[in-house]
Structure formats: structure tokens, C-alpha cells
Amino acid sequence: MASKRTTVRDLRRHNRSLLLSKLYFDGPLSRHELSGLTGLSAATVSNVTGELAQERLITEAGLVESDGGRPRVLLRVDPGYGQVAGVDIGETGVRVELFDLAMRPLATVEHELSPARTEPRAVVEAVVSGLNEVLACAGADTVLGVGVGVPGAVEHGEQVLVHAPTIGWESVALTAELRAAGVTLPLFVDNGAKTQGQAEMWFGAGRGARHAVIVLVGSGVGAAVIADGVTYRGSTSSAGEWGHTTIVYGGAACRCGSRGCLEAYLGAEAVLARYRRARGKAAPGDSEQEQFAALLSAAEKSKTAQRVLEETAGYLGAGIANLINLFNPERIVVGGWAGLALGERLLPLIRETAGAHALRHPFGRTSIELARLGLDAVATGAATLPVAALLEQGADPRPPVKGDALASGAGVG
Template sequence: MEPKRTTVRDLRRHNRSTLLSKLFFDGPLSRHELSQLTGLSAATVSNVTAELVEDRLIVEAGLVESDGGRPRVLLRVDPKYAHVVGIDVGETGVKVELFDLAMTRLAAVDHQLNSVEPDPAEVVARTADGLREVIEAAGVTESSVLGVGIGVPGTVEKGTRTLVHAQTIGWDAVPLPTMLRDQGIRLPLFLDNGAKTQGQAEMWFGAGRGARHAVIVLVGSGVGAAVITDGQTYAGYSSSAGEWGHTTIVYGGRQCRCGARGCLEAYAGAEGILDRYRKARGGRGVVDTDEQAALAALIAAADTSKTAARVLDETAGYVGAGIANLINLFNPERIVMGGWAGLALGEQWLEAVKRSTADHALRHPYEQTSIEMCKLGPDAVAVGAATLPVAALLDAGGDPRESPRSVA
């Protein structure tokens, strides 16, 4: 096969993408700095930034003194150019957040779900309601929304139709975008696994920034991971890579929600932690039907209850052993732990996680790895989902609505 020829149009898009991305992540910058940082000629930078200003994608952001010459004009991406929405479809609720292009949160709503195995129709209804609510609360128009990113549990199959496979909550080939269209949602939609959207958020703005090889782990009701290799999220053959929670930690062990036995999720996911505590107390556990509140109560009880402390110490051990597997498999320079349950365990058990990791990982790659908590907190999945339409903008070097790459 002959290599694809690079056209003038391809080069123009590449240059626009390069400069727009540099301004988004590192701006404000002067044209001189843009030329130095990107390797593009001063003439190219001048021409392309003039186009981006004309398109209203970038604006002037003040002046900076130069060495002996006139002050240089600083440029930045215009936060008011458009808005993006990030949606975290969890197993206990749907979180919807609206941002400007500086990723400043302008509105947010959180709708609880009636079951940890929510019916897709209920999720769609909550998602559609939340989307309309944040647009109204922020006082923006629907036409200003660049796109809607959605982080979901399970695997996102992208083909002629986008389908969500979430075996642990009973979803099999759920056509989520089509269902949202049926609810009257006409905005561009971008779907990905929630662990992967959390991973992109932490790589862009949080604890993963600056790393080229990292694993961002999510410990919540379920357990997952985003594997970053050379700056790119590893998707696998059908985008199901990163199902860390369904790697086997105990052969023939506890029954997992997926149907297998011994999965990490059955020991380190919130449901597994609470169930292990109940069994350790002869069937008596924390009296609270809300999973997040129940785990918080268990953690509080660890100060006075040896059983609670032992279950949480064991949980840290399981998480550490699971992280050791990631280190041995992928040799990352950084591991970042997030997810609401991971945050709840937090710094109090991080040292125990590190000790367990050291006990189970190969010494040399372990010594090259840092393990730390995520920086974006419980909003990381929604923030990462909101970056999906932003990534389309940066990749296209312009408004993706003019040449859509959304999933539906």
C-alpha cells in the first residue's frame, strides 16, 4: 500500500491543531514562544494564529515584556468560544457538569439512581434531565455546547452504532446514544469508559500530567484502570482494555458481579469491601443502603473496631497486589489512584497500599514507579468526559461540529 500523501489541507490542520493544543495546555503564550515551543516558523505561527483569531477560537490575553523590543502580545484559547458537558454515569448516580473552554465549572447537578444495577431507561432519563438542567442553570444556549462527553461503566463498542456493554450491571449492547436521541438530545455525543475518562482528566490536569507511561486506577463501586503508554490511552482490540477489576487476584475466590470468581473487584470494589465486612461480623454490617455512606461509616468505625480495621487493611493489601500486577505488566512511571472509594480510603491507607505493592511487584520496575492519589477528586470522571469534545476540537484544529467525529 502506498503511503498516504500529505496535502496542504492536512498540513494546515496539523499546524492549527499544534498551536491550538499548545495554547490550551500551556497558554497564554506569545507568538514568539509558540514558534520556539512548536518548531513552527514565525511566519507560519503568525498566519495560523491570525486564522484562529478570526475564527474566534483564540483571543489576546495581555502583553509581556520582550528583550529590548516592543512588548509581545499573549494569546490564549477563548474560554467563551463554546461550552462542553461532562457526564459521569456511575452505578449509584448520574453527575452532569457544564464547563467553559478554560474548563471552569459553570453548573452541576447530581441525580441518584434507584439501583446499583440501574435500568438503561432510567439512566437515559436522568442524563437527559441533567443535561437540560445544567444548560439552563448556566444561562447558556444549547447551540453554544460543543459536545457532550459521557463516561460509562463497562466497554464502549464504537461501530455503525455505539453500544455499551456493562456485564456487572446487566447491560448488554445498550444503544445509549440512540436512546438519548429518542429523548430529544441532538448535541454531539462522545462516549468512553469512565475509568478512561478519569484517566484523561488526570493526565491533562491532575496527578498524571507530565508522565508518558502511567496507569490511572479507579476504585469505586467497581474497579477499573486507564493504561497510558507513550502518552496514549491503550484501548485494545475492541476498547475493553483496562478492566483491571476483572483480573484474578484469588484463584477460585469470592464470586464477582461479573460471574467469575476471585476478581480484584470482588475484594477491592466498594460492594466487595462492605460484603466482606458483613461476613466478618457474622452477617451484621453497616446499616445504610447508600453505598458511599456505608463505606464512610466503615472507615470511621476502623478507629474503634478491630474487625473494620482488619477488613480495610486487607483491602489495601488487595489493591496493592493488584497495582503490583499493573507494574509488572506495563512498567509505568506513575500510578494514580482515584474513584470515590479510592478517595475515601485515601491517604490513610496509601502507605499500606504501597507496602503491599512492594511485596508483590518486581523490585526494579517498582523502584521506578511512584504511587499517588488523584488530584481532581470525585469529579474526575465528569471532567474527563468533558475533555472528549475538547480533544476533538484540538485534534481538528477547529470546531468539530463542522466535521463531526462524535459517536452519534
């Protein structure tokens, strides 16, 4: 088979992408440093950075002394070039955040969802309302795109389909639904654990690792598997459903319809149910997060609460051991609101249990850490999706259109 011919246009896009990515992750840098780091000639670096500066994608960021001669100009990606929005669709609410290109938050809005209001129409209404609110609050006028993290598998084909059985979604065409509701900005949809994973790899506890697993423990349980710096997706993008690996054959019923899944023991709903059965009544609080916090507080005096939490840490440690044996990562990062709450209290026990169940050699070369981006990680990661498109294309991800609907930041009905 003949190899694909590389055109001048392909080469130009590659050079723009390479330089823009290097400036985004490692800048500010001088043109001289860019040439050395990328292997591109000084002339190519000068020409391409000149184009990017003319388009206002990059800007000067001061001077640095050189070895003799004039000081060198430092360049960086211009944070004010545009904004990106990140949406975290959870089981109990929708969080919408707006960021500049340096991923500094500009505005945040949250809308609660009751279990009875997770049908696609209600969720889409909450997303559109949230987008309108953050855009108005920040006065955003150059939004490059909207990233959306969802609690389920995302199938990318002719349509973007979301399969999220825990909220009753089966083959929901989310992008089409958002388009029908008036969103015309570029849309990027991915699994929430994967968006959290990308955020932690770019800016958090995963930064610098080539082989890592970023786990999310909240109402549900998931993971992003990073292999040689790239998120592993599988044949239909459903890889990483760690919460639905079997940990007890014929065990507790899981919300996915199977039995014995890790989520049926480690997910916040399952942990609270186990505590309720052991104690005879529920932990106080109106929401899962409030009840989980009450459980953590009760463990100071209650042996029952302490036992439930230690069991949960054991399930988490055993699940992490499975990840170590399967993927041989250099780093495991524990995130999600319940994962962080549990890890802050019982990380030594989690590590101990993982070590007891994992093979000794790979465990000895794996660090287990807590995520650093907190409760914003899924939305932050979702907002990196349009940034990733910008870096990959080496250009604004918004398609050229007649009029100024997109250029003005409009596009939300």
C-alpha cells in the first residue's frame, strides 16, 4: 500500500501545531529555544511564530539574556486570545465553567439535578442555561468551543452517542440535542473520567508521567488509562470503565445491571447503603456529598463508620492493585469527590492494601497519589478538549462562517 503523501499544507499544520503546543505547555520560550526543542530550523520557527503572532495566538512575554548579542524575546500563547467552556454533567448536577486559554477560571455556574430530572432534555436545558450564564457573567466574546464531560461511555461516529446506564441514557445523541437547543459553538464530548484524566495529566498530579491511571470515585467509579502519553480508548471509546470490572463473583447488584462490580462496593451510593444497613439508619444530610461527609465525621467516634470506611479503602486498594497488574503504570492518581475525601483520610491504608494485592515488582515502581485539581477537575478537563483541538490543528477550532455568530461568542440559544 502506498504511503500517504505529505503535502505542504500538512507540513505547515504540523509545524504550527508543534510550536503552539511547545509554547502552551513549556512556555514562555525564545525562538532560539523553540528551534532547539523542536528540531525545526531557525527560519521555520521565525516564519511560523510570525504567523501565529499576526493571528494573535501568541504574544511576547518579556526578554531573556543571551550569550552575547541582544536579549532574546520570549513568546507564549496569548491567554486572552479566547475563552473555552467546560461542562461537567454529573448524576446530581451540571457544572459549567468558563476559562481563558491559560485555564484561569472566569465564571462558574452549577445547576442541581434530581434523580427524576436526568433525562436528556432536562440535562440539555441545564447545560444551555449554564452556558448562557457564564458567558453573560464573564462578558465572553471569543469562545473557541465547549467541552462536555459525561458519566458514561461516548461513542464517536457519524453522531456522538452517550451510553450512561446509571442515569438512564442509552445511545443519546448529545451533540445533536445541544445543537437543537441552539448551541452552535464547536462541541467536544468525552467521558468525565477521561476529561478529569486529561486535566490531571496536563496540570495536576499526572504531569510528567507517560504511563498513568487517573481514577475517579464519586457516585460512580471510572478511570482514564494513559499509555505512552496517550489516553487509551479501546475500539469504541469505552475503555476505562474500571468501576464495572468484577471484584466479587455473583456479588452485590450494580446499577449497570451486573453483579459484583467494583462500583457496587466503592461508589458513594454503595458505601452509604452499606453504612445504612450496618447502622440501621442513613447518615444525616440531604445530598450524597453531605452524607459522605457525615460518615467521615462519624468515624471519629463510631466503630461502625470506621469499619465501613476501612472496608471501602480496602476495595479501592484492591481495585488499584488490579490496575497496577493490568497496566503497569508509573503513577496512579486518585480523584473524584469521594476518592479525594477517602484518600485524604486513608491513603496509607489504600497503599498498603494495593501493595498486598499487586505483584511486587510493578507495585514497587508505581506511586499512588491524590489528584490536585479538586472538584473542578472534570469541568477543567472538559474545557481542555477545545484547547487540545486548537493545539492539534495549530489554528482556531472554530470553522469560518458567514456573519459573526461564532466569532462574537454567540452560539447558545
